[in-house]
Amino acid sequence: MTEAQKQYYQRIMTTFSSMKLINFTPNRDSVVNTFSKEDLKRNLKNISSLSSQKNLRKISRFLYLSSPHYRSLINYYSTLYNFDYLVEGYNTNPDGIDIKKYKKSYIKAVDNYEQMGIKFESIQLRANAYIDGVFYGYARRTKNGFYIQHLDPDHCQVTFINSETGLYGYSFDFSIFSSNESLLNSYPDEFTTIYNRIKNNKTSSKWVRVDSTNAICIKPTNGKHPIPPMVGLFEGILDIYDFKALAKGREEIGNYQLLFQQIPMKDGKEATADDFLISEDFVKMFHDNISSSLPEQVGLLTTPMKIEAIKFERDSLDKNKVAEATSQYWNEAGISELLFGNSNSSTALKLSITADESSLSVIVEEFEKWVNEYGKANFKGTYNFKVRILHTTKFNVKDYFDMRLKAAQYGIPVKNEIIAILGLSPSAGYLNAFLENDVLEMHNKLIPLMSSHTLTTDGLDENGRPKKADGDRTDSGDKTIENDGNE
Template sequence: MTETISQQQIDEQQIKNQMLQVFKNIALINLNTETASNRVIGNYTKEDIKKYLNGISNAENQKKLRNISRQLYYTSSQYRRLINYYATLFNLDYVVEGYGISPENIDIDEYKKTYFKSVDYIEKMNIKHEFAKARLITYRDGIFFGFARITKSGFYIQELNPDYCRLSFIDPSTGLLGYSFDFSSINNTTNKIETYPEEFQKVYKKILSSKSEPNIQKIQSPFAICLKSNPDTYVIPPFVSLFEGLLDIADFKSLNKNNEEIGNYKLLFQKIPIKTDKDASANSFLIDKDFAQVFHDNIEANLPPQVGLMTSPMDIEAINFDRDTVDKNKVGQATSQYWNEAGVSELLFGSNSNSSTGLKSSIIADESDAYILIKDIERWINEHLKQTQSKKNKFRVRILKTTEHNANSYREARLKEAQFGMPVKNEIMATTGSQPSAIYLNAFLENEVLQLTDKLIPLKSTHTGDANNDEGGAPEKDETELSDKGTQTRDLDSNDSE
């Protein structure tokens, strides 16, 4: 037997469907937040980072890790400060010293002339500036490929894109790293051959004129420079292990922000009236769907972003968003963990901690790590000087182990050595940031030209007083400056003299 559906039931069902459709279309509240698993650096996710690290021997993965490092350098203050810290840790104070000849065989005038010629060339190299830039790139990318461009009046090191270069050999006579350049990267738009040194242009013309010449060519020149942050063979940033930790910090910051927003959120509830008398039936609304929609839209359009609106025929319990349900210290904990994993004291970067225990030891450890790269720079400079300067009277650069943290103690130690006749005057002057030529010329200017040693007469004091004056000791203190015991001592002395 088929049940007959009345017209009234059909009408009621249509009304029900219409009202349900209204509530489906009414926007209520959206508190969706970005999850940690979706966190990205540019176009790279955490899963991408893990994949690249697992396939670290792949050149393409190394390239992507370098790209991530560059993006982090510009988007993460913690990562940028870590890179800058290591890249600028050493002052690159240096002295120019002779070697390879006995003093008995030196022609003083010729030796002096060669010294100043070497100093002039070395100062033109602008070591502090050029190698500060090279160090930063080395710590950011894991490697620096460059070529020295030298003119009569200038010197700068042109950076080469690591994507076009390959770490390909070690010079057996010097131990310096060497690289090859992929000339197939040259094009007429983004990578023009005219922007490269003359040596590169000659090789490129040779490749174009001969089909047998390979596109990848070794760059063997005293002007080619290759620096690496780690001794391993992989060309990757030295701090790749910190990438995930940096994303964790960003996740916790986002979580804190979301919880702050939820804590400030308010939700308004408007109830649609419904029949409640004895004749009431299911879904018997007192207002129709269009009327409910008009009121909802009108109220919603005038609400601030922190207030949501809900329209429903049912009673709804109060909704509270507790802003204290999340530990807000997670950002600080993640940041502290980041510095711990980096092996650098957090106190150097604005930590709220008042403890400085172990800070000095931590800096010494950082200096030891960073000095490896400094010695590589020193080696390249001196090998470059061997091939470009005098073969008879030889001079080399020695970079001092001075940083912003130890410069004063280094200077004090050298001053004590100078008291015993050690030849460290150049080192003392170098720790003040002076160039070798400035040391000599300033001394000449002050002593010979301006004769300041005769004209600047120090005030008389207990240290500079007249030797015939037998009144020794410090000036007598006023009675108001004496302690009770001091007053008693002065009175006793006065009685004894009577």
Template sequence: MNINDDPLEKSTALNFAKLQLATAREINRYLNSDKDFRPRKYSRENIRRYLANPETYERQIRETSQYLYSTSSNYLRICQHFSKMLTLDNYIVPVNLDIQKVNQDSLHKNYDKAQKFVEAYNIKHEFRKIIDVLVLEDIYFGYEVRAGDSFGIFRLPTNYCRITGIEDGSFIFKFNMQYFSDGKLLEYFPNDFKDMHSKYLHSNEKWQEVDSNRGICFKIREDLTFPLPMLSGVFEDVLDLEDKKDLVKRKNKLESFKLLHQKIPYKKDPKKSDDFLIELDSVQIFHNNIKQSVPEDVVVVSTPMDLSEVSFERKTNSVLNNASKEEENIFNSAGVSNGILGSDNSNSVTVKQGIIADASIMFALLRQFETFFKRRLKDVTSRDYNFKLEFLDNTYYNQSDKVKEYTTLGQYGLPKTHLAATMGITVSEMNALNYLENTLMNVVDNMKPLSSSHTATDESKKGAPEKEDLTPNGEKTRANKSI
């Protein structure tokens, strides 16, 4: 008899079908849990559309860079590799100094003014924050806030600024006054912005020029008129890596998954298809009891059919290997040697050459900083004595080599300022320390070196200690020397 002709058997089959459907849903819920897969704010299609027309989607591209910086450890490390490498070592030097006509007192006073002005910027702290933004977004807008000897940099929202030109080698820009549409944010901005806002209300011109003597604007990609993050080319590679990481999670979860089969027995001599030894209600009770006693990664299935073993374990780590490959692709797309960030696939020569190439990009940014300070220092000192701030092409990767280089040059009479700057000592600090050690504390005469093979006066104690264990040839050589 066909099951479709028997209402009882049809009902029983449907009840079993419901039981198995519930099991299938349980398996799907376990393997596709939302908590195991991170949502993606930006799709590949969106990113491709943005990068195909970067001038139109400059805001979306910056926001994508910010998003990846906060969600991808690989993208964060590459960004920080660039933004943290510069030591920002600097020193002040006179410009066009006529040595024959110099007035030492006047020069000294003006130099002190320039030095105090530059030190107030707290360059190694404030400008490092600027570089962080530049690597992430390609552009930085800020405003100097001064009150007596105190100084600070107020960062302006990039979306409401736009470059309008270049003055004395530095970018000048305007600010969109519609940022203060609700009137609440204006009180947190410098007073100059209140004056700009008043001009906007009277003229209805929303874009107001920011004072070029206070405005700060730097840009890594000076060849472009619009902002484009320097690492925008790796966006898709980062997404590929994040997808591979999710696949690794799913793979691990699938390999730990177990299917527990509970077979429902038939009677000894069944007469029909639903002639089971155990009633369906009892099967349901046993099924639920077992399900409650097993862990989450074990699913119970109850069926009268034989069920063969199901294994989800992979024989190779292809998914994991693919994830490692995607990680290398990110470094390659960024032009960064993956050996810098911990890969074992690069030798020291490759890493060193990679650092030199990366540093050359950041050194160009130092030239912008020098132009910025050259303009600022014009208003600090007298017309007779002008100064400029120069940044050494030093990184935390080449710092030790630079110390050796400048030490050797100093021994041949070249200026010592480069060495002091490389060691993180400003000129004012160097002068103060020299006075403190040489004049006030007389460190040179009071300090006595520790006794060593180089300072010992006893002839018998000079040189390295003799070895106790010698080879036969060594003992023969020592005996010959003693004769």
């Protein structure tokens, strides 16, 4: 090949390579694609490793922010229970009790437990426990306030179980203060004491057990390693986004149109290989002119070869893969789709919710146990009182209320439970009763309207229901009376 021919071919290749081609590469800029299924599987194979646990928590937090399905699931679980509670006595013989002292002690206990803000503080605990697979915290109490400081799970690890209470305990990585001791200002005084001790002892481990009634460690599952409880659903979330990307790609390609222009070439006996009728400059000029005036949905392809379209036909019964992946996600989560508008069976919904309520009782019981252990250590008095958190949820609260109301009619002491179910605090229960009955005397001033509930039974039939007038009865009602069907 002569030098002139080489230069000619070089110009041709340069011309075609500079033309704007169509890119059908799937969009991988979605936030969910920050991690892959391979990353997930690699971390799941080594869940005993602190680094793998950290990576899984990172993925869980990321999905909570980016995936509406995962966020809905976490919010559903973490807010299912109402955390209604009451304060009640224990380990006390009622015989010989000084009622005035007992009442004073009870009110004091109620004040102490209400200062803890049990409902409010449990919200962040529940949410973080389900996102991270564990909640580490430390109770910070002042004269007029209380809150549970959330500790970063990356600096904590479950290291023991309290032999007396059965509660989980944790160790904290105090090496985080080595490079910035000013961080200690944001932590409890006990952390400063521990850090100063290990700083003076060079051989001491930086991981130190925080053995205090103020320390709280809650795991939503009984697994050995603290990993997000919904980790088995992460791959399903990726499937949803993969099918969404495919559906979007199909839609874009379906709306795309391709213009093909073929470069004329010499033919006949005198024609040689790669012998064009027009020069590469003309080719590029016309390609650029046409391409610049086309909309985004139309592409232009210029080539000397003939193009034949090959279509990959899909089954006409192809289902919506996004919907399938979403449905499978909720099935794997063990949650009824009806909660999120994807099902039509109310019976299945009720059974599903009942199962959810049973499986989520672990956090309620663990938190209740910790609150009472904290109370034993910090709220000492003449008589013993504890908190009992009711197993009321957003879905069973009416049944719970009706059951207690029936029990109260037979003299069962459940009035405090009824007060709690209505969303009132223990102090609101007795203070509102005092205000309405003793101060405002509402029971003497608010007279009920006359109704069937306040009338005597005169004029009622044997079953207590007023008889309907002749014109108000239906045909079946008249027939029942004629046949003495009520007797």
